[in-house]
Amino acid sequence: QTVVTQEPSFSVSPGGTVTLTCGLSSGSVSTNYFPSWYQQTPGQAPRTLIYSTNTRSSGVPDRFSGSILGNKAALTITGAQADDESDYYCMLFMGSGISMFGGGTKLTVL
């Protein structure tokens, strides 16, 4: 059973840059997996940040960017702000109508 992998936690200083990654337990992530990224704060619904690897959703600031780095999808936050402190989830399209989320990364800004 393939698993989508994410760092469980990460920390960044205010104003700093952080890159979160999204990989596969077996194989490499490519654009064919249509990686997407979601932000969620406790008790709230998720918010769509990035889809199709690197397209920002409407209203998402350009300090959020998506890419493929090596064999993983990546979400980079440039100039981190206090309200970026959230859980971040990636999702991959596995084919045959099936999607799979990673376990999420808890980002701390301090």
Place this chain on the structure above:
Amino acid sequence: EVQQLESGGGLVQPGGSLRLSCVASGLTFSRQAMSWVRQAPGKGLEWVSNIGGSGDITYYADSVKGRFTISRDNSKNTLYLQMNSLRIEDTAVYFCANRLVGARAFDDWGQGTLVTVSS
């Protein structure tokens, strides 16, 4: 502005059934593929099911296949999730979301409805 409002959650015993609804507004509902995503308490997001705009194409996660049925009524702008043979591990907040055309991703999300399976 797109709005999606889920309802139908509650407390149910193991083995029981529940039907969730999601009423959407601010979008051309019949053209939107829709999905259900759930989140167990303190856990991450889990994709549950997709349905095409006309309702003729459906997909399910292995964890719910054969027990859950996704459907829609485009005349009422409403998405449904019929959940049968519920298990304790189905306890979660269930979110509906509309899917971005061609992007294999979600766009707008509802606020979710809590389903608790417990004896």
